[in-house]
Amino acid sequence: MMTAITLRPLAATDSIEALTALLHASYASLAAQGWNFTAVNQSVQTTRERVEAGQAFVALSASGELVGTVTIAPPKRPDGRYLGDPVPDCYTQPDTAILAQLAVHPACRGQGVAERLMDLAEDWAHAQGYAHVALDTAVPAEALRRRYERRGYARIGDVQWAGKTYRSVLMRKALGPTASTEVQP
Template sequence: MPTIRPLAASDCLTELTALLHASYASLAAQGWNFTAVDQPVDVTRDRLAGAQGFVAERGGRLVGTIAVRGPKPAGEAYIGDPSPPLFTTPGTAILSQLAVHPDCRGLRLGERLLDAAEAWARAQGLTQIALDTAEPATALRRRYERRGYVTVGSVQWRGKTYASVLMAKPLAPAERREA
């Protein structure tokens, strides 16, 4: 079973970028030009700046990833576009770059990566978690809906072949353990 762990400084961003390309290839085949379809390594690095990355590792190979961060400062761009207000709302965590290598689908890695990201956001005291995905990607949207995410808006990112939905879910506070 793959191990989920925080992204380490020693992890190879070239390998992580190749994982993103492999994972998003099926979406590209449907005509959706998600950023992760063909982003260069420097974009992977930029998208991880200020975020907590998590990876799934199996046999020394990266087979899954996700990034989560707190809200963006007002006026900060999101992949070259102005951030939607949802992504700058205080208390909001932002998910991005969820990917599972096609060879490892069906192992619940996506769920485990989402669990890790949501737990991190809760531990930071963030009160909701948000993401965006392609409006026509109904299977992806259903996956998030099963986890409690609801559609709260839409956005048309510059240069994308699809409209995106913005989805959010409230986060229960992290449980405090009595000493």
Template sequence: MILRNVHGRSAGPGRDISIRRFTDGDSAEELTLLLHRAYAAHAAAGRVFFASYQSVQDTAIRAGRGECWLAFQGVELVGSVTVAAPYAVPAGYPAPADAGSFWQLAVDPTCQGAGLGQRLLTVAEDRIIALGAAEAVIDTSVEAVELVGWYLRRGYAPIGTWRWDVTNYESVVLLKDLAAARLER
């Protein structure tokens, strides 16, 4: 089968994937289990991302702070991302105040490597622009070299570091000029 994006175009090998907004009928518990699975390898490597252990209540709160998008393979939840613009940053966080952001970007381990992460990233960036922000800011563990590299290859650039009180690592803060990236397409 072909992995298809929300517009039906082929996106790589795999099974058909649909992406839609989280609705009242969706399960925060199911989303939490997906997050735990998706971030388990990071936790096993000693990088305790909040998504690797957050509660169902935490998931619902974090999903409610923006637009939560879900990816399904048939009826099975296999991916997610939550988007907000502007992104309310804590004092001292090294990012522009008017930037958008995304979090809880997760792909089930059985679907990783098939392009779903890129599709969810594209949804996040498109929604940030639609919500009125020209830049996206994110952060991830400085120790997650493969993940940092993934973002760098997609146009994100480091702008500083941050330490969250819910993780056990220092984060690299990355920024992408979405308006400039659209002009390059």
């Protein structure tokens, strides 16, 4: 059943605890496949740090419940860290924003929420002057890789994050004209 979903930037009044719970619920199916994505069990503090590093957007149900999210962030410093690991080169390019924490609650999947969130994140990156968006996902997560490929992301490398049960593929997309996505202020 389709329900009205509103997209907007994460607000200071939004609960980081609720956002963390959404991430845990959204990534549970990946954990069940043996993939320990960071969002499977990240702490509230990690969620806070990740959203504060860039611009987070949320999807809300008609009742105001958080049902989706994505974070888009500026490039990292070449001598910095990314979730405790050395930063891959593609995440340090000055013309490249980094997309992370894409999540949709299982009850709201199949309604195009993830696509709308990605449109919004890519539009934000384009408006900030970035020419590319980069992301990473688990190599064995074929459905996720195909989703990103359909959106124009191409594999540019791979990385083994410390403590992960899988290698990650690094993907990047060149941004073109912006898509039209409605945002509530």
